[in-house]
Amino acid sequence: MHEQRLQAAFDAVIGSGACRVVDLGCGDGDLFLRLAAHPAIQELVGVDICTESLERLKARLAKLPAPTGRTELRAGSMTVAHPTLSGFDCATLIETIEHIDPSHLSQLERAVFGQMRPRMVVLTTPNAEFNVLLGVPRHRFRHPDHRFEWPRARFRQWGDRVGKAFGYEVAYRDIAGCHPDLGGASQMAVFEQRR
Numbered sequence: 001m002h003e004q005r006l007q008a009a010f011d012a013v014i015g016s017g018a019c020r021v022v023d024l025g026c027g028d029g030d031l032f033l034r035l036a037a038h039p040a041i042q043e044l045v046g047v048d049i050c051t052e053s054l055e056r057l058k059a060r061l062a063k064l065p066a067p068t069g070r071t072e073l074r075a076g077s078m079t080v081a082h083p084t085l086s087g088f089d090c091a092t093l094i095e096t097i098e099h100i101d102p103s104h105l106s107q108l109e110r111a112v113f114g115q116m117r118p119r120m121v122v123l124t125t126p127n128a129e130f131n132v133l134l135g136v137p138r139h140r141f142r143h144p145d146h147r148f149e150w151p152r153a154r155f156r157q158w159g160d161r162v163g164k165a166f167g168y169e170v171a172y173r174d175i176a177g178c179h180p181d182l183g184g185a186s187q188m189a190v191f192e193q194r195r
Helices: 002-015 032-035 051-062 102-116 129-135 152-167
Strands: 020-024 044-048 070-075 090-095 121-124 170-173 185-191
Touching: 002 032, 002 090, 002 121, 002 170, 020 032, 020 051, 032 044, 032 051, 044 051, 051 070, 090 102, 102 152, 121 129, 152 170, 152 185
Parallel strands: 020 044, 020 090, 044 070, 090 121
Antiparallel strands: 121 185, 170 185
């Protein structure tokens, strides 16, 4: 499922024609490394609050052939606007928002959609409806660091509100498996600025 999630996000970024990408919450770099190896990516910035993850990503990056574009890693939060990261073609937030306290989501919305304003945002998060298939009890989340996990209707409600507030069209899809009633293990929203 992790591989399917990464491939869906990668395909969305590359399919959009994005050349300048910021990977918010890049972690150890599973998506970052794929993007760094693609010749269409001219500039790639990874941002994560965990300096240990960034060090692991830096070590992984050093073992690969030199990327075709410029890469940079930064310690920072997704809930704080980074003025030098405004106007990128695409921002990715892959399995990250569920680690943020729900009371801080408005900060993330303002920082990413209001101030950084990438042309496109690719965002994935767990689908709470799928948890029963993974053996996760209803009263628990998949990961102890998760602050919430949304069912698909709640995720779409949030995404529609954010899109309307900041001028983005939103498309949704289930990813990482697809149960006929419960959807995929993850859900993806692709936000594109209205023209």
